[in-house]
Amino acid sequence: MSTEILALILSxxxxxxxxxxxxxxxxxxxxxxxxxxxxxxxxxKSRRKEYLRRERAEVERDWWHAWAAQLEYVIAANLPPDxxxxxxxxxxxxxxxxxDSEDS
Numbered sequence: 001m002s003t004e005i006l007a008l009i010l011s012x013x014x015x016x017x018x019x020x021x022x023x024x025x026x027x028x029x030x031x032x033x034x035x036x037x038x039x040x041x042x043x044x045k046s047r048r049k050e051y052l053r054r055e056r057a058e059v060e061r062d063w064w065h066a067w068a069a070q071l072e073y074v075i076a077a078n079l080p081p082d083x084x085x086x087x088x089x090x091x092x093x094x095x096x097x098x099x100d101s102e103d104s
Contacts, residue, residue, distance in 0.1 A: 043057055056093050 070085050
């Protein structure tokens with residue numbers, strides 16, 4: 001009789017332990033999947049932000065290059081001040097802020 005009770009207790013304990021292990025494994029798996037999704041979305045946001053920063057830097061670089069070329073022309077041609085070309089207008093720069101509303 002006592003061996004039957006002992007066997008019953010051990011089998012119930014083993015089943016409970018296996019159930020607990022399976023639940024723990026599932027929760028760890030679900031948590032890691034969510035963490036990976038969050039990491040990928042953060043990487044995507046930072047990639048878009050860096051792309052916009054590079055685009056802005058290229059626009060500014062081209063503007064300064066054009067202005068330097070005009071000044072070089074003025075110096076090389078030895079023009080009087082009234083013949084100086086007008087300073088080029090500063091280009092509109094792309095907005096760097098990346099909002100969560102852009103996620104699609």
